[in-house]
Amino acid sequence: MKTKGFFGFVIAALLLVMLSASCFAAAELIVEQKTSLDRSEFTKSTELRNPGITFTTSGDIIIGFTTASGGRTGSGLFAEKLDSSLAKIGSAKRLVDEALPKGDVAAITNPRSGDILLVWHEGKTAQRIKGDLLSDSLEVKESYDNFLQSPHLQVEPSLAVSDFGYVGIAWTDWMQRSNGPDSYDVYVKAYDSRMKIIEHSRGTATDDRKQTKPSAAFLSSSNLSVVYQVENTPVSYGSDIIMKVYDVVKNYTFEDVPVEISLGNQYNPKAAAIGNNTIFIVWEDEKDNNYNIYGKIMAQDHQLSDKFGIAVTQYDEKMPVVASLGDYVMVAWIERAEKDIIKAQLYKRNGQEVGSTITADNSSTFKNNLVATAYDSNFLLAFEDYNNLKRDISLVKINLKRDKPLYVLEGSTANQTIAEENLTEKLDNIQQQKEKQSFFGIVWGFLKSLFSR
Ligand SMILES: [Ca+2]
Numbered sequence: 001m002k003t004k005g006f007f008g009f010v011i012a013a014l015l016l017v018m019l020s021a022s023c024f025a026a027a028e029l030i031v032e033q034k035t036s037l038d039r040s041e042f043t044k045s046t047e048l049r050n051p052g053i054t055f056t057t058s059g060d061i062i063i064g065f066t067t068a069s070g071g072r073t074g075s076g077l078f079a080e081k082l083d084s085s086l087a088k089i090g091s092a093k094r095l096v097d098e099a100l101p102k103g104d105v106a107a108i109t110n111p112r113s114g115d116i117l118l119v120w121h122e123g124k125t126a127q128r129i130k131g132d133l134l135s136d137s138l139e140v141k142e143s144y145d146n147f148l149q150s151p152h153l154q155v156e157p158s159l160a161v162s163d164f165g166y167v168g169i170a171w172t173d174w175m176q177r178s179n180g181p182d183s184y185d186v187y188v189k190a191y192d193s194r195m196k197i198i199e200h201s202r203g204t205a206t207d208d209r210k211q212t213k214p215s216a217a218f219l220s221s222s223n224l225s226v227v228y229q230v231e232n233t234p235v236s237y238g239s240d241i242i243m244k245v246y247d248v249v250k251n252y253t254f255e256d257v258p259v260e261i262s263l264g265n266q267y268n269p270k271a272a273a274i275g276n277n278t279i280f281i282v283w284e285d286e287k288d289n290n291y292n293i294y295g296k297i298m299a300q301d302h303q304l305s306d307k308f309g310i311a312v313t314q315y316d317e318k319m320p321v322v323a324s325l326g327d328y329v330m331v332a333w334i335e336r337a338e339k340d341i342i343k344a345q346l347y348k349r350n351g352q353e354v355g356s357t358i359t360a361d362n363s364s365t366f367k368n369n370l371v372a373t374a375y376d377s378n379f380l381l382a383f384e385d386y387n388n389l390k391r392d393i394s395l396v397k398i399n400l401k402r403d404k405p406l407y408v409l410e411g412s413t414a415n416q417t418i419a420e421e422n423l424t425e426k427l428d429n430i431q432q433q434k435e436k437q438s439f440f441g442i443v444w445g446f447l448k449s450l451f452s453r
Pocket residue numbers: 237238239240260261262263264265266
């Protein structure tokens with residue numbers, strides 16, 4: 001009996017060790033599903049391009065994309081709905097059908113209304129950024145023709161949405177063309193949760209240098225950040241990465257944040273909000289004679305962390321994307337080695353690397369136009385996936401296996417699950433929101449706006 005009891009104790013102790021080991025296991029990324037968009041609605045020679053993706057408030061996926069037939073310029077713009085296992089729901093919805101080139105599709109879901117905003121650029125000589133506001137069943141609720149009211153070339157739209165449902169859009173515009181043929185500039189505009197323009201919220205980066213590739217993210221409910229690349233003239237430090245921050249409610253522009261100003265070319269920045277007024281920034285850097293991916297974190301006071309290497313090998317690493325779940329952040333990129341490989345790395349919100357780099361897609365096709373989004377415990381990547389025979393769009397769903405349990409926060413948008421370390425922040429936001437919506441909040445806001453004029 002004594003021996004039996006002893007063995008029982010040993011087994012119980014072992015179980016305890018195993019249990020605690022699983023409790024303290026590090027978080028990790030697990031590739032769950034891969035698929036290519038269903039081509040049955042299109043001709044064999046139709047090319048699928050320019051993916052823009054977002055999760056709905058119920059965890060389904062909306063993807064916008066363009067089509068081109070057999071290399072001709074004729075193209076359409078479509079939106080499709082997929083469930084969380086990447087299975088198609090219903091048929092592809094044709095939003096635009098004109099013989100004009102289209103590109104730069106971007107999508108966001110407004111957490112307040114549940115509506116999806118899809119934007120793209122359209123046109124041949126005078127390119128415009130246009131948009132559609134869609135319900136989560138892809139009904140068009142409103143269309144924005146000449147969305148941004150500028151008569152000049154507009155490309156590269158980037159969207160961001162805050163907890164309060166404020167929407168920020170940044171884009172590249174040739175408005176100041178009198179400054180020279182290469183004088184592209186970055187513009188921003190902001191809307192409230194009902195898509196009404198917030199007055200006087202149009203910030204710019206409009207000198208005679210070439211500013212392009214904007215990426216927008218909300219630091220807080222009303223502070224919008226836009227990171228972009230600047231090509232210096234004369235060429236001294238090559239291309240650099242700069243960030244601007246706007247308070248879209250108070251119409252205030254903070255001082256520029258020089259994200260990376262160093263020798264050589266820094267390109268293609270992307271930003272993601274990681275809560276607590278903090279932004280995770282990534283870019284590709286050419287200064288080491290090949291392309292590498294680096295990152296920095298910008299904190300509330302606009303202070304930057306030290307630069308950290310994300311993908312630094314002898315191969316060219318390009319087109320970084322970053323998506324945040326608040327507690328964890330995923331950076332993904334295309335490694336152009338003997339073939340194109342999509343890789344991903346997990347980070348904590350403080351920039352600490354978690355685990356090692358994973359391979360998200362290793363198929364032997366060319367890959368381009370990588371985009372990323374995140375929701376709940378999932379990251380999603382979409383990209384153009386092509387060879388000589390076809391040009392598809394493929395999706396990879398990557399699950400985050402957390403080391404800590406999630407909480408369901410009732411009363412929040414769609415009762416979403418939330419990580420422990422984000423609880424306080426989320427509750428504060430909900431409290432602020434309630435105060436804002438109260439009668440006195442409205443009166444107080446009105447009085448404040450009178451005095452600030
Ligand atoms: Ca530089």
